[in-house]
Amino acid sequence: MNHATKPAFTEKRFILTLVFVTSLFMFWGIAITMADVLNKHFQSVLSLSKSQSGFVQFAVFGAYFVMGVPAGLFMKRFGYKRGVLLGLSLFAAGAFLFVPAANTASFGFFGVALFIVGCGLSTLETVAHPFVASLGDQRTSDQRINFAQAFNAVGAIAGPLLGSYFLFSRHISGSTDLTSVKLLYLGIAVVITAVAIAFSFVQVPPITDPHAVSKNEAINKDTAPGKSLAAHRHFVWAVIAQFFNVAAQAGTWAFFINYGHEVMKFSDTVATNYMSVFMGMMLTGRFLGTLLMRYIAPNKLLAAFAAGNILMCLIVTQCLGWPSYIALLMINFFFSIMFPTIFSLGIKNLGPRTQQASSFISMGVVGGAFFPLIMGQVANHDVAKAYYLPIICYAIIFFFAAKFSRVK
Template identity: 55%
Template sequence: MANQNREDIREHKIPVVEKKYHLLFGFLTSIFFIWGFSLTMMDVLNKHFQTVLNISKSRSSMIQLSTFGAYAIAALPVGFFMKKFGYKPGIFLGLFLFAAGAFLFIPAANGVSFNLFRIAIFVLACGMATLETVAHPFIASLGNQQTSDIRINFAQSFNGFGGVIGPIIGSYFLLNSERQHLNDLVAVRQLYIIIGCFICLIAFVFFLIAVPKSVLHQNPEASVDTRSSGFGTIKALFQKKHFLFSILAQFFNVAAQAGTWAYFLNYGHEVMNFTDERSGYFFSFSIVLLVLGRFLGTFLMRYIAPYKLLAFFSFCNILMCILVAQGFGWVSFTALILINFFFSIMYPTIFSLGLKDLGKQTEQASSFIVLGFIGGAVFPPLMGFIANKDTAMAYYLPIICYIVIMIFGIKYPSLNKSFKNTFSQK
């Protein structure tokens, strides 16, 4: 029974991470930290480029188009790469592209070119997409499938920590009115040289970590017939309704996240009359709430089925968006901050629910779910056109996204034909 299953997890009869995987799990959580840092830095760059390069909000949203467009383009090739070569080479590929993109910031800054920056961001984001595509099934494989939700949410909590640090560092180096180079790109260049060197160091550390053969390619607990391959495998995969809906839910989830984050600093500056730097620090605080939400969500999932929690948090964000769009000063700004708290569990939970009961199709499924990141490329420009006139009104659009996610949570038991086994096995 589902209740017995949650009871077994609470009493640690089913370990969240097997002891032999602790070191590897620890390293993978650091990978989550890195791309969380980089992702929220993009939103600081968004505001910085509006000032330094004198571009509009809708044009600066091309940063999000480059970032999340890279996810959409890279996801499927990475899925095939991972299926052929395994998890560890996939991580190395992601780190290489990440570092290469960071170092491309040097010629972009020297040339004062927004288009060159978009190319650098695209390459860096291809690295992020590779890491994300590989890391989720990698994490899912480090233990019992019944605890995969908890593992992924815990690892994603460190993604949140990275998201907290990103705006703090970005605001200090790029938006601080007391620092030099506030109105040029020297600080951007210096910052990304440091980031590129750090990623190279991380790659060297990962080279020294041994990966057990049992998780080199796929979840050892595969429960699905895997004799089919190629087009037959993909066709069988898309017959899984819970997987198919998870792509749609992730599309709207990332769309809402990208749009909300892209104009957070603009909202603080225009609605609350904050400086850009102060808005950046509030953005960082909102990511702190996201981290707390993930830890709280991870704890609550020991008692509450993940799909139910997902539906409830989605409903809460519908209410928050309505408040934000009113522009009621601190009431609305508090609601804007709280969006990240309720957003906290959505990405990892949608991911883990979509991957359940897919067996050796998990690797390929992961790349298709990451394909949903195209939502982050589509939504910020749409919000930007509204934000050019009224930033607060732009926050009506994410309501559509949270309605779709809420429906996914409510309907999940009927979407996943193996639902009873997934949530009731001991």
């Protein structure tokens, strides 16, 4: 192997598959940020407190904990393509359930629908990350996953814009009408169903198992086959880091609109439109992060971004007007590379146990179920002070990146 030759981003035969799977990242970006818009909308329409509305995130991210291992087992038995189809089917089914939930105006029913949507998203994330990682040389898997996650950010920009248009711009203060919620999710359900049908006709080229046999460092070879999965320190710490990473993400996103409304005195519509700028910062960070990883080791870049977010959170809590709000926007820039980089660092050199490891790292996303509830308790009194809590999460991510991410 000529080490002077840079490994290719992917292979020509994988391009169509990579394009299609990358598009899936966009769809769950829309779904995740739509949940944050629903959080604020339900506070008004269903008269919920911030801690109560945090149940929206609990339902979605709690599904990740429930579905992580079953999705991994399904993927291992039936393959990547059927795993994607299962995820899309659950996503569409949950979105269709928004129709009866809106008709009954039941927050509990919405919780069930969001949980099923979350099961679909969990399945897609469990399958899509190792799927993208396998479409080429392992040494460029970090770049492929960050590239795909950039389109997750595109979806995250579109989500608040859709929410602002359908839920806030036409909303009459004091109204309890849920027709707009019903129509929005019915449209999403139809689109996702169409995507599932289209993907069922896509011919996925045979993929040589990148987790088993290897003659060189380009393949994800198990460097310690005698160890149990739990004995791989970098994997265990990746699960922990992902738990706190998604906890920080979910809490930060859930109360972003509240911060704009209560601290910056924006209307709900303006605050929601700024959320698209917020997600645009993540998109910028992912493209820049993918570029920087060609020159900076992924774990070092992750550590630098975690340190950046600790500083940003401190500025946000001080209520300095625009300087604090810009710092709040910058949180998403630094957050950008965290999920995919933690994921790719955690599954390196695990050989045939990569898919099982992927399931457990996806289960770490359950952190997003609990943290908004905790942040909501503080935000009920002072939404700015609630942003002290994510500092704990970013400190743990920093230590994972700086010390515990190396494969032994």
